[in-house]
Amino acid sequence: MFSGLSLKLKHIGFNYALSKPVFKGVELEVSPGEICSIVGPSGTGKSTLLKCMAGQLQISQGEILIDGHKLLGPQEKLVAGHPEIALVNQNFEQDEYFTVSENIANQLHHLNRQDRLSFVQELLTIFELNSVSNKKSKKISGGEKQRLSMACALAKEPKYLLLDEPFVHFDVHLHRKIGTYLKELAKIREMGVVLVTHNGAEALSWSNRILMMYKGNIQRSYTPEMAYYKPKTLFEGRFFGDLNSVYIQEKQYLFRPNEYSLVPENNKLAVSVTFRKSQFNGPFIENYFQLKNKNEIVLYASTELKEIKEIYV
Numbered sequence: 001m002f003s004g005l006s007l008k009l010k011h012i013g014f015n016y017a018l019s020k021p022v023f024k025g026v027e028l029e030v031s032p033g034e035i036c037s038i039v040g041p042s043g044t045g046k047s048t049l050l051k052c053m054a055g056q057l058q059i060s061q062g063e064i065l066i067d068g069h070k071l072l073g074p075q076e077k078l079v080a081g082h083p084e085i086a087l088v089n090q091n092f093e094q095d096e097y098f099t100v101s102e103n104i105a106n107q108l109h110h111l112n113r114q115d116r117l118s119f120v121q122e123l124l125t126i127f128e129l130n131s132v133s134n135k136k137s138k139k140i141s142g143g144e145k146q147r148l149s150m151a152c153a154l155a156k157e158p159k160y161l162l163l164d165e166p167f168v169h170f171d172v173h174l175h176r177k178i179g180t181y182l183k184e185l186a187k188i189r190e191m192g193v194v195l196v197t198h199n200g201a202e203a204l205s206w207s208n209r210i211l212m213m214y215k216g217n218i219q220r221s222y223t224p225e226m227a228y229y230k231p232k233t234l235f236e237g238r239f240f241g242d243l244n245s246v247y248i249q250e251k252q253y254l255f256r257p258n259e260y261s262l263v264p265e266n267n268k269l270a271v272s273v274t275f276r277k278s279q280f281n282g283p284f285i286e287n288y289f290q291l292k293n294k295n296e297i298v299l300y301a302s303t304e305l306k307e308i309k310e311i312y313v
């Protein structure tokens with residue numbers, strides 16, 4: 001499918017000094033052009049895994065291969081990291097005494113002057129940094145620093161881009177714009193992207209593949225459609241939005257708030273419900289119902305479903 005090159009984790013493990021392993025035996029392969037998201041509970045090791053993949057932390061077992069070559073850890077080389085791998089996290093690594101434009105341009109020495117100027121301008125525009133382009137980067141806001149950090153990482157034209165919650169300060173419009181840009185760029189440049197996020201919607205709309213990490217390893221690999229509509233458990237499915245659970249004859253059925261019918265349908269099972277409340281949510285109304293066992297479910301609809309006593313799932 002791709003050119004055969006990849007960022008490959010072979011059975012890697014890591015522990016902070018004197019602590020028990022954060023993870024053990026992690027296997028992962030990211031191909032050029034692929035966007036792969038990692039989701040999972042807080043403290044499970046997602047950020048640590050990205051730092052290992054960037055060559056910033058020394059793994060305790062296994063190996064990491066970048067396009068077939070071993071990635072050296074910080075104990076094995078003078079300057080930690082790899083020129084083909086860029087990591088964007090909350091530690092913004094900009095030179096505070098350079099302006100925003102200069103910070104971006106400083107990553108572009110591989111280009112000639114004309115291409116450098118036009119790429120700087122493209123990134124300033126995409127990341128909406130034009131109005132602060134001449135400000136020293138120590139004088140810009142937290143959100144602007146985050147955008148600059150991402151612009152600088154993209155300016156390096158890395159083969160692999162590792163993003164750790166890079167969009168937390170972005171508003172809805174910028175979030176969508178940058179996500180779309182990133183997707184196009186990954187495809188055009190054949191850049192492999194690993195995105196760690198708590199935002200399930202982000203993972204669903206941008207990724208080719210979603211990895212679920214918990215209990216010290218990657219437990220599941222899903223397509224976005226499978227992660228949303230075919231989660232293995234309630235625990236996993238809830239990372240991607242509301243998920244209902246009902247028991248019919250002691251068997252659990254999981255379904256999304258848009259996966260129901262109000263009229264009997266072949267192969268669908270009836271569930272008795274009692275309307276509780278509704279809540280406006282922009283494009284739809286959330287209708288909350290109680291089940292016989294007192295558990296709650298939520299259904300999305302264009303109207304209030306006050307009169308409904310039975311649904312089919």
Ligand SMILES: Nc1ncnc2c1ncn2[C@@H]1O[C@H](COP(=O)(O)OP(=O)(O)OP(=O)(O)O)[C@@H](O)[C@H]1O
Pocket residue numbers: 016019022040041042043044045046047048049
């Ligand atoms: N510098 C450190 N020294 C010691 N332990 C650490 C250090 N950084 C993280 N940890 C521990 O390693 C484990 C994994 O942390 P990590 O930040 O990788 O998790 P995470 O899945 O990214 O969490 P979150 O989703 O909350 O950001 C946690 O138990 C954390 O407390």
